[in-house]
Amino acid sequence: MSHDTNNAKPLILLQQAFDALEATADSDIDDFDDEEEEAEAVPAQYACRKIMEAMDLLRAANRERLLGA
Numbered sequence: 412m413s414h415d416t417n418n419a420k421p422l423i424l425l426q427q428a429f430d431a432l433e434a435t436a437d438s439d440i441d442d443f444d445d446e447e448e449e450a451e452a453v454p455a456q457y458a459c460r461k462i463m464e465a466m467d468l469l470r471a472a473n474r475e476r477l478l479g480a
Contacts, residue, residue, distance in 0.1 A: 418469045418473055422469050422470070425462050425465055425466050425469075426466065428458075429462040429466070432455050432459050432462070433455075433459055435455050441453055
C-alpha cells in the first residue's frame with residue numbers, strides 16, 4: 412500500500428471533523444496571544460485550526476513523496 416493511500420483515510424477523517432466543527436464555530440476568526448488562551452476561549456476555532464495544520468502536514472508529506480519518487 413502506498414503512503415499516499417495511507418494518508419488518504421486520515422485526510423478524509425480530518426476533513427469530516429473540520430466540517431462538523433466549522434458548522435458550530437463562529438465565522439469571525441479571533442486572534443489570541445497564545446494557543447492556550449485560544450483553546451479556552453473558542454475551542455471550536457482552535458480545533459479547526461489544529462485540524463487544518465494536521466491536514467497541511469499530511470498533504471506536504473504526500474507532495475514530498477511524489478516529488479521524491
